[in-house]
Amino acid sequence: MRRSPFPIAALLVVLAIFYALAVSRDVYEATTPAGIPWHVLLRKVYSVIAFALIGGTAIWALRIRSAWPYVFGVAAYSGAIEVGQYVAGAREGLDWNAFDVACGALGGALAATIRARRGTERT
Numbered sequence: 001m002r003r004s005p006f007p008i009a010a011l012l013v014v015l016a017i018f019y020a021l022a023v024s025r026d027v028y029e030a031t032t033p034a035g036i037p038w039h040v041l042l043r044k045v046y047s048v049i050a051f052a053l054i055g056g057t058a059i060w061a062l063r064i065r066s067a068w069p070y071v072f073g074v075a076a077y078s079g080a081i082e083v084g085q086y087v088a089g090a091r092e093g094l095d096w097n098a099f100d101v102a103c104g105a106l107g108g109a110l111a112a113t114i115r116a117r118r119g120t121e122r123t
Contacts (some may be wrong), residue, residue: 007061014057015077018050021051024082044103051107052077057117067112071105078104 021027029044032039055074065069079103082097093098 011061013056014054018054018083019077019081022081023088025088025090028090044099047078047100047103048110048111049108051104052110055108055111056114059111060110062101067109067116070112071108074111075101075105078107 021043032042036042051074054077055070058070058073078101082100085092086097
């Protein structure tokens with residue numbers, strides 16, 4: 001039986017939307033302005049949540065049994081966002097870039113953990 005291309009198309013749309021939001025300076029400033037206490041921590045927390053949503057979408061679309069492709073895939077996607085933000089003018093430094101990629105990996109791992117605990121390892 002042939003699988004529908006819809007899940008892959010939906011994943012690509014989700015990736016494109018999150019990428020556009022992540023590289024937008026306006027969205028960056030609107031979501032957590034520097035005047036909010038703990039704004040950096042808030043950004044990191046919602047980035048992990050966003051990456052978990054991306055990982056969950058990837059799990060639904062790709063149906064790969066192992067968790068590692070989601071951990072590394074979401075981390076690589078996070079790295080691509082860091083490159084896009086650099087091109088757009090953000091200069092956080094390599095230490096923050098590495099931390100953000102780790103947040104991506106954590107989000108992918110979170111999605112895979114939730115999947116495993118819910119018993120949805122079906123193909």
